[in-house]
Amino acid sequence: MALDAWSIQIDRTSKLFNSLSDDQLKQEVASGRNSGTYLLGHLAAVHDALFPLLGVGEKLYPQLEEVFIKNPDKSGLPKPDTKTLRQCWMDVNKKLDQHFNSFTAEEWFQKHNAVSTSDFEKEPHRNRLNVLLNRTAHLANHLGQLTFLKEK
């Protein structure tokens, strides 16, 4: 069910990105706030970080972190073009999906890599499933903002 909730948000977000032109994505979602392009890169980067966090491999696009996580939209840093970012978003989520669908129930309850073994013994909820729930909320949060890029 948690995986369904994740997939629903991913599908809605992908549909929204696909429905928006590059020019629409360049707009700020609200006056003075992040652009759609920044949020596209931000979400791709945050999801890309799930591979090492969940212990299922390396990031596909480690270069996104500096621009889209460590720095804000108006950092002045050069950004990849929108076409590239769209591809990153799709690649990352497709590969995550493969891992997520292969996890057994037991594997979902294993610890993630940002918690030590001793802390995990005390706090067993700091597991992969919890990361999934948390990132679903994060995605939903930004999806709500991205919908403002649609025509009224």
Next chain:
Amino acid sequence: MALDAWSIQIDRTSKLFNSLSDDQLKQEVASGRNSGTYLLGHLAAVHDALFPLLGVGEKLYPQLEEVFIKNPDKSGLPKPDTKTLRQCWMDVNKKLDQHFNSFTAEEWFQKHNAVSTSDFEKEPHRNRLNVLLNRTAHLANHLGQLTFLKEK
């Protein structure tokens, strides 16, 4: 963990509402979009509907549905004042919290009231826990929008 994810979003949203003045809440979250006041009423109404949906009682404020679910912000319908809506939000979530914390694991996996017994046999994921996951995403969605009411 799902309940924690819900509570995190509720706490963040409540803190945000408490930090915003009535005047700030009256603003649109983005140009031409819903006002903070409407979203406050909308979230209170959607959460109020969880009592009958989860089979734990009647709505506390059934009058909210017409204005904040069935109709959009600019419906022209008279709205309760912001103070009243703030109270509705707190009352509904406080009472939900009591029910949620009393549910056993088994009770979370029981069917909700928008699914028939025969459909539930075929689709056992249509349970209370699933409603909780769904409403957490809904809340996160609007919380992301409401953050735009904060000063930059």
